[in-house]
Amino acid sequence: MSEKRRHRRFKKRYTVRFGTEDLSQSGFTGDISKGGAFIVSNHLVPLDTRLHLQVQGDDGNFALFEGIVQRHRMVPPELRQVEDGGFGVRFLYPGEVIADMVDTGKPSFELHFASAQQLRDTYERELRTGGTFVATDKVLRIQDKVQISLCLDFAGETLEHEATVVYITLPQGSGRAGASVVFTDKQSLEERLKPYLQASPVPEVR
Incomplete structure (x- = not known):
């Protein structure tokens, strides 16, 4: 993101x-x-x-x-x-609060999309490769498992997927700290996102 x-x-x-x-x-x-x-x-x-x-x-x-x-x-x-x-x-977000309450054992993050166009833009930039960037101040390590919730606010749907941390970004200047993650099941991610990307055909995840 x-x-x-x-x-x-x-x-x-x-x-x-x-x-x-x-x-x-x-x-x-x-x-x-x-x-x-x-x-x-x-x-x-x-x-x-x-x-x-x-x-x-x-x-x-x-x-x-x-x-x-x-x-x-x-x-x-x-x-x-x-x-x-x-x-x-x-x-x-409510999902972050609930995740802490129930203690799922995995850090949980929500990425919100207000419109289909915002989702398509992020798909082209990041999700089509099978991963994404999460801005966070939480302490994470390479290979940590995390839960990513793709909140499609424009459609009233939430898609939850497990991912693995592959790179840590430290804060520099005005830049945010965060982590780059790769989704565990890229094919499932592609199939679940496809209905929301139909208005603008995009290449498939490889």
């Missing part, structure tokens, strides 16, 4: 309460998207920390999330009147 942001960000200010075990800290959103948010706060949570978050909307209702802290923005005191400091958090 591409490392570029796939979700449109909205400059919305919502009240947020957060914490690792409770909701004792507070802040507000600098921006928010389907995939995460930037939390403006003087309390910087350590990177890779898993958080509970409560976001209150304009109508007074609130939503609860779990997320992972992925970046910090530290602003000198003299600039805080013109620039907000805080941290960026990625929202965990």
Whole structure:
């Protein structure tokens, strides 16, 4: 999958309460998207920390999330009147939370596709070779077995496949850490994806 942001960000200010075990800290959103948010706060949570978050909307209702802290923005005191400091958090998908609850024994990752065209583009770029890239901060090793869920949001379907880690990417500059994986059963992957790729014929996996 591409490392570029796939979700449109909205400059919305919502009240947020957060914490690792409770909701004792507070802040507000600098921006928010389907995939995460930037939390403006003087309390910087350590990177890779898993958080509970409560976001209150304009109508007074609130939503609860779990997320992972992925970046910090530290602003000198003299600039805080013109620039907000805080941290960026990625929202965990339900499948990631459930995988941790049931402890499948294998790291689990979700790759979401909002449209058939996005799936076709990723197929041409990665999946047709029998593998893909997973952006993650989890500690993985070469030859680790992982579970990949291809979430076809546009069709309301999820295709789950086992894969093997073949290469580890360390964070460099603005680049994300992650792992390249190869699917265990490439033929099954091809057959299950084929109905969703019919609108744009593509070469078969070899």
